[in-house]
Amino acid sequence: MKEHQTRLTASEIATLWSSCQNNSMAICVFKYFLEHVEDEDIKSVVTYALHTSEENLQESQRILKEDKQSIPVGFSDEDVNVNAPRLYSDTYYLNYIKNMAKVGLSVYGVALATSAKTSVRDWLSKAIQTSTEMYNKTSDALLSKGLFIRPPYVITDNEIDFIDQKNYKRGLLTMNPRTINVIEITHVYANIETNLVGQILLSGLAQVAKAKEVRKYCNRGKEIATKHIEQFSNILTDDYIPVPMPSDLTVSNSTTAPFSDKLIMFHTALLIQSSTSNYSTAAAASLRTDIVTTYVRLTAEVTTYANDGINIMIGQSWLEEPPQPINKKNLSN
Structure with missing residues (x-):
């Protein structure tokens, strides 16, 4: 079914405009990381993150131009000095990208739920897929190197129950927390x-x-x-x-x-x-x-x-x- 041609909505413009800024910044960061990363497995993850940010930037700019919307200045090579000495460890690169992938999953997921135009939804759907892939690549690299820090393990009571007392909300500053x-x-x-x-x-x-x-x-x-x-x-x-x-x-x-x-x-x-x-x-x-x-x-x-x-x-x-x-x-x- 052919889509009725419409202009971008306010939420779609906001998503695309913010994406241009965020991804142009990410490109600068990843270019710098790539210049200093030594571990080949981690280098592969940084390269993927850079490529993903470049693709997202190009696509968001394209859709904005099609709708005759302004393109934000964002960031460019003038905002990064890739020849500056190393500032962070390779391990930090992995944890940083893992965190950025989580942010991407959240932001793109919310944006998809507020978008109607097919081209925008297609782009956001792909962005969610690449953010998922980025998270998995970083997690796999961290696991393979024994660097993945898991949330705490706990022993549960394995019982099904319903909350029937308001004191369930009591915390550490009350009696019987x-x-x-x-x-x-x-x-x-x-x-x-x-x-x-x-x-x-x-x-x-x-x-x-x-x-x-x-x-x-x-x-x-x-x-x-x-x-x-x-x-x-x-x-x-x-x-x-x-x-x-x-x-x-x-x-x-x-x-x-x-x-x-x-x-x-x-x-x-x-x-x-x-x-x-x-x-x-x-x-x-x-x-x-x-x-x-x-x-x-x-x-x-x-x-x-x-x-x-x-x-x-x-x-x-x-x-x-x-x-x-x-x-x-x-x-x-």
């Missing part, structure tokens, strides 16, 4: 993992950023991530749940910038968006009130941090304005 359940463990551990990836990333970026305010901002983000890792870890250890941690996500002592300050700030903003989304999902899935309160409190802290970053980007003219509808009020006046 309820042990954390497996759904809550899943989200808590996932947020430890993503904060760890962000902590290492910002540790390196804080060393190489050129502007003092950008270095200060990255250091502040690193401290926030470190604190959040500690608070999430305490939730698990208070119930005697082990917190597995990788030991070889290292940062070198290089102070030569591989990325522009504009790219660094944009990348940090992406991390914040991902954290905010993860915390909201986790809070909605948690039944223990103290865990929900923790997510709400940490979300407020991240939101304040994000707002300060936006102010820095606006002050430096680094923040591109998303497409917006024509102001009909101005036209009528």
Whole structure:
């Protein structure tokens, strides 16, 4: 059946426009990684990630051009110095790409559910497939090298039951606290993992950023991530749940910038968006009130941090304005 030709909807424009920015940034990051990766298996994963980002960028630009929409400036070779010394370990490359693949699965999945145009849905469906492939490739590489850090193992009671008392929501600050359940463990551990990836990333970026305010901002983000890792870890250890941690996500002592300050700030903003989304999902899935309160409190802290970053980007003219509808009020006046 031939599709009735229509213009792109607001949500489709938003998805494509954001994809152009995000993938142009990812291309810069992966080009730099590829210049320094030594392990051949990991190099294969980085190459695939670069190729996937390039394809996504080209396709999103093509669909926007077809609809006569503006293409964001995004990022280019001017924003990356591939000859800068190595900043991160090969193992970190794998964990970084694994985390980016998870973000891609989430973002593209939500976007597909809000899209109607066939070309957009086809592109998003393929993007979900490649994000899945990227996640599997990274996971397989981590497993083969004994580097995959699994969520905690637990022993369950193997009984089917229904919650019949409101005190099930009691947490550690109340009498007779309820042990954390497996759904809550899943989200808590996932947020430890993503904060760890962000902590290492910002540790390196804080060393190489050129502007003092950008270095200060990255250091502040690193401290926030470190604190959040500690608070999430305490939730698990208070119930005697082990917190597995990788030991070889290292940062070198290089102070030569591989990325522009504009790219660094944009990348940090992406991390914040991902954290905010993860915390909201986790809070909605948690039944223990103290865990929900923790997510709400940490979300407020991240939101304040994000707002300060936006102010820095606006002050430096680094923040591109998303497409917006024509102001009909101005036209009528």
